[in-house]
Amino acid sequence: MNFFSASYNSNQDLLDHLKSRGFLESETVYQAMKLIPRGDFLPVELLDSAYQDSPLRCSRYGFNASAPHIYGKCLSELEIEQGNSVLDIGTGTGHFAALASYLCGSLGRVHGLDIKSEIVNFARSNTETFKSKSGLNINVEYFVRNCFLADPDDNVYDRIYVGAACPKDYVHQLLKALSPNGIMIVPAGEELLKYVKVDGKLKVQYLLGVRYSELELPHQHEIQISYIQHEREKSLKVLIPKNGIDQSFRLLINDQKFSDVQLYILGNKTPINVHSFIFYCRIPSFFKEFIEPQQINLSESPLVSILLPDFVTEKNLMMVLEYVYCAKLIDPTIFESNNSSPDQVNLELDNLHETLLYFKIDSLVEYFDNVSTILQNPQPFNLFQDCQSKHLQMLVQSFNKIPENIGTDYTFHFKGGDIDIISSETVPHLLEISDFYDDQFLKSHCESILAKSVEIDNVVCLYILSSRLNAKQLFRICKEFIIENYPKVSKTANFQDLDKELLCQLLQDSCSYFQLLFDRNDSKIKSVELNETHSQNL
CATH class of the missing domain: 3.30.710.10 (Potassium Channel Kv1.1; Chain A)
Known part of the structure; x- marks a missing residue:
């Protein structure tokens, strides 16, 4: 009987045979596959073949479920540890993602990715049903997205498994999402390869000869545009530092x-x-x-x-x-x-x-x-005594007169990181204070509030304010807003009084932005013309 099409009566028989053949070298992977059987993640029409060691065609959704020995080998080679973050590309049934979730534990993070919403819904349903049935702590987040397009959240992962064949000249795109010292397993052509990032270098190891269905490849132009749009969307968001005020004052x-x-x-x-x-x-x-x-x-x-x-x-x-x-x-x-x-x-x-x-x-x-x-007992205790706002004013009066109530508000923020002090009335003064003390935590919160108030009549004032107070995130948002709404903004009184240096910078950034779009569009047009010429020759 050919091993790679062998059929067994139970999950236990299948696993024992895989272990004897060297495809389950890790005891933890063996236990994971024992607790999370393949049969719980297959469509009902395939249950009779659940413990056959071969790929199964899920015709209803248009993909293949990989053979169990592939999962055993790849999970063992990935060396998933407690707390790891894992990406499953081409998640299919959700079985691999569920196994990865068990291996990385409650402190880990697993994302399953596929290009069709019906496949993602199928995987999500399988996972939730199995979780309720087994009582195991299986947590997977599923997303609909082509793996070559920009990730909206810029995630990086400790482990990546690619469940479809990737052309070798596209592998570098996937490696962008792999963290330092991370491991990625990907079928490239007919070779199953293991990539490991070690000390800034990339090591590649051949594992098996395989045949996978191929990843769906977007056009290079589509990939480029997705990253341009992603960078633009990021530039329109205000990011709040995670470290809080203690890092600012350090x-x-x-x-x-x-x-x-x-x-x-x-x-x-x-x-x-x-x-x-x-x-x-x-x-x-x-x-x-x-x-x-x-x-x-x-x-x-x-x-x-x-x-x-x-x-x-x-x-x-x-x-x-x-x-x-x-x-x-x-x-x-x-x-x-x-x-x-x-x-x-x-x-x-x-x-x-x-x-x-x-x-x-x-x-x-x-x-x-x-x-x-x-x-x-290293719990926080009351370090701070009551403070009067006059001492804040004593320091900042050299560059601006701060209203007494604003000084009091900042004292409370300074002592406890309280951001409730920020309101539409206090935010301009607090932004000035945050720049004086280089308090990035407070500054980012001020920028976030002001960014929500940007409109045609005030954008130039906020553009000038953000430039003066080094509020780079707010400055970028105002700049983009002016570029997008230039016909209306340019007619406002404030725009007419815009400083020459800021105006030149705005025009330069506008030219750079539209030149980038033009270059990408021109590239697409040339690609289409080339394809049309090729079709005519054929």
């Missing part, structure tokens, strides 16, 4: 541009630059004792200079600043990871303790005195 540590206080470590001529407003918000006792008295006596120079005691080392100071600016807890056990003697470790700990007392971070001293509390 950038302020030792930033000379915005600093009004300089801390000098004994023996170092180069100061560490910090900000009185942040110190007032987070360690007000230190501010009142060391910074405020100097500010009162300052005449011309806005800088406050403080010489730190000899027990304050640069290492300890930077840990304190990480805490002050980013609410990052200090773990005293870090001193035990070096090769220092116990006496040296104790000295460093004593210095850190004195440093915390000097900066009057009472809440952190309590945690520091009990190391186990820090490690066992």
